[in-house]
Each structure stands twice: as structure tokens, then as C-alpha cells.
Amino acid sequence: MDxxxxxxxxxxxxxxxxxxxxxxxxxxxxxxxxxxxxxATDMLVEGVHFxxxxxxxxxxxxxxxxxxxxxxxxxxxxxxxxxxxxxxxxDADWLAAFSGGFAxxxxxxxxxxxxxDTTRGPLNLCVTVLGAVPRGxxxxxxxxxxxxxxxxxxxxGLAALGLAQMRGDCTLGGAARAAxxxxxxxxxxxxxxxxxxxxxxxxxxxxxxxxxxxxxHVLRASGTAAGGSPLAAEVDWAPLAAALAAAGGPWxxxxxxxxNAVLAGGDDYELLFTAPPPRHAAVAGLVAQTGxxxxxxxxxxxxxxxxxxxxxxxxxxxxxxxxxxxGYRHFG
Amino acid sequence: MDxxxxxxxxxxxxxxxxxxxxxxxxxxxxxxxxxxxxxATDMLVEGVHFxxxxxxxxxxxxxxxxxxxxxxxxxxxxxxxxxxxxxxxxDADWLAAFSGGFAxxxxxxxxxxxxxDTTRGPLNLCVTVLGAVPRGxxxxxxxxxxxxxxxxxxxxGLAALGLAQMRGDCTLGGAARAAxxxxxxxxxxxxxxxxxxxxxxxxxxxxxxxxxxxxxHVLRASGTAAGGSPLAAEVDWAPLAAALAAAGGPWxxxxxxxxNAVLAGGDDYELLFTAPPPRHAAVAGLVAQTGxxxxxxxxxxxxxxxxxxxxxxxxxxxxxxxxxxxGYRHFG
Numbered sequence: 001m002d003x004x005x006x007x008x009x010x011x012x013x014x015x016x017x018x019x020x021x022x023x024x025x026x027x028x029x030x031x032x033x034x035x036x037x038x039x040a041t042d043m044l045v046e047g048v049h050f051x052x053x054x055x056x057x058x059x060x061x062x063x064x065x066x067x068x069x070x071x072x073x074x075x076x077x078x079x080x081x082x083x084x085x086x087x088x089x090x091d092a093d094w095l096a097a098f099s100g101g102f103a104x105x106x107x108x109x110x111x112x113x114x115x116x117d118t119t120r121g122p123l124n125l126c127v128t129v130l131g132a133v134p135r136g137x138x139x140x141x142x143x144x145x146x147x148x149x150x151x152x153x154x155x156x157g158l159a160a161l162g163l164a165q166m167r168g169d170c171t172l173g174g175a176a177r178a179a180x181x182x183x184x185x186x187x188x189x190x191x192x193x194x195x196x197x198x199x200x201x202x203x204x205x206x207x208x209x210x211x212x213x214x215x216x217h218v219l220r221a222s223g224t225a226a227g228g229s230p231l232a233a234e235v236d237w238a239p240l241a242a243a244l245a246a247a248g249g250p251w252x253x254x255x256x257x258x259x260n261a262v263l264a265g266g267d268d269y270e271l272l273f274t275a276p277p278p279r280h281a282a283v284a285g286l287v288a289q290t291g292x293x294x295x296x297x298x299x300x301x302x303x304x305x306x307x308x309x310x311x312x313x314x315x316x317x318x319x320x321x322x323x324x325x326x327g328y329r330h331f332g
Numbered sequence: 333m334d335x336x337x338x339x340x341x342x343x344x345x346x347x348x349x350x351x352x353x354x355x356x357x358x359x360x361x362x363x364x365x366x367x368x369x370x371x372a373t374d375m376l377v378e379g380v381h382f383x384x385x386x387x388x389x390x391x392x393x394x395x396x397x398x399x400x401x402x403x404x405x406x407x408x409x410x411x412x413x414x415x416x417x418x419x420x421x422x423d424a425d426w427l428a429a430f431s432g433g434f435a436x437x438x439x440x441x442x443x444x445x446x447x448x449d450t451t452r453g454p455l456n457l458c459v460t461v462l463g464a465v466p467r468g469x470x471x472x473x474x475x476x477x478x479x480x481x482x483x484x485x486x487x488x489g490l491a492a493l494g495l496a497q498m499r500g501d502c503t504l505g506g507a508a509r510a511a512x513x514x515x516x517x518x519x520x521x522x523x524x525x526x527x528x529x530x531x532x533x534x535x536x537x538x539x540x541x542x543x544x545x546x547x548x549h550v551l552r553a554s555g556t557a558a559g560g561s562p563l564a565a566e567v568d569w570a571p572l573a574a575a576l577a578a579a580g581g582p583w584x585x586x587x588x589x590x591x592n593a594v595l596a597g598g599d600d601y602e603l604l605f606t607a608p609p610p611r612h613a614a615v616a617g618l619v620a621q622t623g624x625x626x627x628x629x630x631x632x633x634x635x636x637x638x639x640x641x642x643x644x645x646x647x648x649x650x651x652x653x654x655x656x657x658x659g660y661r662h663f664g
Binding site: 003006007009010011012013015016017018020021022025026027029031032033035036039040041042043044045046047048051079080082084085086090095096098099103106107110113114115116117118119120121122124126128130132139 | 335338339341342343344345347348349350352353354357358359363364365367369371372373374375376377378379380381411412414415416417418422427428430431435438439443444445446447448450451453454456458460462464487579
């Protein structure tokens, strides 16, 4: 039983008066005739999401960033944040740095910090964010259709390479190490990109579990929404390798490590989205508008009847290999 | 540095586009011309808010109940809930009971369970609730005025007596024990009462830190809102003792234990509110309307110039004793 089984089995009830409940990056609530309120919660635990000795300013940044990333994946404008925090002790230096990192990112995105709860306990950060989206304009996981192109922002794999460096699994040079650790510790939520993708993207998710795993969520939700099996997809290695190269380097020669970082590494908080081919130029135009690199990395295909898992193939040169739906699992 | 200092020093920023930010039971967001969205977060930690071996169904109930209590204290109608949960392991029996307790209370209040986050870690439950209130109708902590009567629902002290029983600090008879443990483990959020108090109460808070401590929050917020020192108050012991007697018993003879449970025990999740004397009959009429016992337990008085802490006096017969602003503190 991994956390997806667990959520489906125990934590999912059909909503009675909510536009969209459990299962996407955030919930949608009809709060006014023109707009929907978008709300999401993410919890960060010491030893699971960050190291005990991590820079508290970075922890403050990241605890809000991963939540804003959920709003970005819905195309929402962030408005408010609440922080539930359990602390083993009240350490003034730690609190000043932590709250400074949180507040700086909030201010940069014009997010009001409006409440929360403070208690004693093993270090745990639970952030809730609220945002707004014009009614019907939210980017859902379930809108991908066969033929859509698959896009991703930035350079997936950077955060996983930073983690590999910290674990001693690879040794990066100075600039590469700095870029990878920056993405791991202080990811930038793609808020402006998410908003710009309204009306262009057919589906969107943020990459937190891993590229293939999160693509799998999109393919499953989209296939189910169309009343069938999960959709299939092809993913090209070349543009992913090019995106990583463009983000700096040099990266390790270890092909398995690189491939695992790019395809299965979580924690990048890039946006993975789909769009119909006629919107290719519109998407490409967003690079200049938002300043965020975008790569077209594959295509959505028709569902394979009776497939329980989304069938994803990786294209490398003239090789076409089925790949497992890799990704981080908290349980199981 | 207790958690109130900590929140004030590190976790409070002036909101830019939010009607009410940090400092009340919940935040208020203008989401439509007619209504405000009310949002609150409460975190529960194993060993702090519940025992490790507590009934998981009760933990599920309580984690939502304490949050609905924050909405009740604002006079809001609960609409949605999100659950962030850190679990040491995925235990199917525990999860079924926990989620059943959470979902049953949600269903009883017509609350949609719309999302959350599931992760591995020391057991921690962070619930966020959203509600709605007509614009301008929310019950704030800051509305009490000199001369207002002070009211409380139910029988404050019950939960603390349940805790004292569990710790071996007293031995209650069967019926008394059952009533006290029920209040401790499965408190009933006073949602209907909070809504009924709109337009009647001048200020409201839920009793989670302790009766005098939470009254202190009201007196401080109301004095500050009026541009001065915290307001003063007199609290009568007789109606509090009568409320406890009406809730069952027999209760322990230990006067110090009883007094501490009633005045400083947290975790009752009753509503403490103020109303002008001309509304006395309207408040008393709510007992029949809501089925919730209500007691008039004192009066708000004028601020004492230069008082840093709200001056509260306890009236017992013809004795008038200053009482410290007791209550639970997580730090310091």
C-alpha cells in the first residue's frame, strides 16, 4: 500500500458542494460567480523532505515553494498562506532564519501569511495555500488528449543530482554543484508560467514525485476522465538531456545515475504539461514571456485497452524502450 | 518565549489583500461581494495533543473537531477540510478507524474533504478548514466592550478532568468519567451556536488554551482594537460550578484541582463570548434553539491604564481575588 492507494482507500470521499476535490494538485471551490478559490496543503518532515541540519532559511523557502508549485500547476494566482508548525524547541536564530525565508518568498509572490498553528513536537511544517483562478480556467491533470505534445519547464533531474551529491553518489564541479543544490534547497515555483498556460495547456502537474511518475498521474487522470484506461505516451530523451546540459554542468558520466535523476528524481517543482500541436508556437513563445526554459519532450498516445498502468515508452535515438512508472513512494 | 511571543515575533506580517490575518481564530478573505471565506489550520501531535495508544477513531474526530471549533468561534458555516498527515507506517486498521472518525464528523457538518498530503514521519495531523460567513458578520475576538456580559457554553473543565483521571490525579465515578473522557477525546464543535451568535455576540473565541487564558486573548484584542490597554474582567465562580454540576458528577472534592480544571484547563472547545446586557434574553433564548447549555459567567470592565496583562478578578461569594492569566503554553 503506497500513499496513492492509501489516499484512494481511506482519504477520498465524493464532494457535495466543491467543484473539484481530492486527486489533482489542489481543490477548486466556487466562491464567487467569476472566480474559484484554489486550495492545497503540503507537509514537510525533517529527515524525509529536508535534512536535520539544513539551512533554516532554505527550509522556510521550500515549505512555501512546494505549495506555491501546486497552485502554479493549477494556473492559479497565489493569495494567502497558513503555516502549521511543530517545533522541538523555540530556537530564536532558527525561527528568525526560517520565517525570513518563508516571508521573503511570500512577499515576492504577493502572498499574505494569514495564520496557522504553532505547537511542540518533532519538526514538521504543514503549509496551506489559497489562490484564485477564473472559473473554468484551472489547469487540471485530466485534460490531456491523444496527440497532445508533452512539455516540461527547466531541467528535470537537477534536484536529484543535488541529492546524489549530498549522499556522495556523485561528485559535481563547483558551478554544477551550486545549480543542483540551489534547485534542491530553494526551488522556484513556476507561478508565472502556470498563469500564462491558462487557455494553452490541456493538462498540467508539478514534478514532485518524478517526471515519469507525474506524467503517469496525468495519463491516468486523463484516460479516466475520458471514461477509459490510462493514456499512453512516448518521452524523448534528447530534449531532456539538452535541457540538463543547458542548465550547466558538466554532469556525471554515469548514464544510469543521470537517467534516474531526470526520469525518476522528484523535488524539481518544474511544470509538466500537455498542449495540442497547433499550440506549439504559443507554448514556445512563453519562453521569452516568462523567462522559463521549456522543452517539448514527447507525445500523448491513445489508451491501450485494459492497461492498468500508463504505458510509457522512452525514445533514445532509434531505440524505443518501455519504462516503468518510476517515482518516489512514501510507503510500500 | 511562549508560542504567542513566537507567533508575534516571527510569524506575523501585515496582510496586503486579506480582510483579517494572523491573531484571531481564523483568517477572513473577501472572495465574493456578499461572503467572506474563513480559513484556519490546527496541528495535532502524538504525545502532545493525544496519547500514542488513543483510539484512532477519536483522533480522527478530534483533529477535525478542533478545527471546526475555530470556524464556530468565527460564526462561520464549515464547507471544506484538508488533511496533512505524517504517518510512521501505513497501518490499515488504524487508517480505517482514523479516517472513519474524521469522515463521520465531516459528514455530520456537511463538510467536503477535498485534499491534503500524506507523508512518512512521526505521527502528525494538520487539518485546514474553510468556511463561509456573510461579509462583516464574523465574530471576532476584538469586539468586547466594557459592560458586556461574558458567557460560556457547556461545562468548562470537563476535558481537563478527563485528563486528570487518565493521569491518575483523580478518580471519577463511572458516569462522570464517561462524560469527562468523551469531552476530552471527542469534543463537539459548537458550530450551530457560533452561527446563531452572529449579530448577538460582540466577541467570541473557542476555549482551547483555558478559560482565563482565552478570555485574556479577548480582553487584550478588544482593548488593543479600541486603541488602549487590555480590558479588565470579573469572572463568577458560582455559574461555572453550576455548569459543571449540571454536566454530571460527582466531581472530586479537591477544590484546587477543580478550580484549575475549570479556569485553566484547555481542550474543552466550548465557545466563550461576550454580549451587551440588552442582548441577555436573546442569548438565553439560544439554549432552547441550539440545545447547548449557556452560562453568564461575568462582566467586561474598563481597561486599567498601562496594564500589560488583562486584569481578571474571580468572584467567589463575597471574595474578589485577582487571578493569573493561566493557560496551556507549548513553549517557555
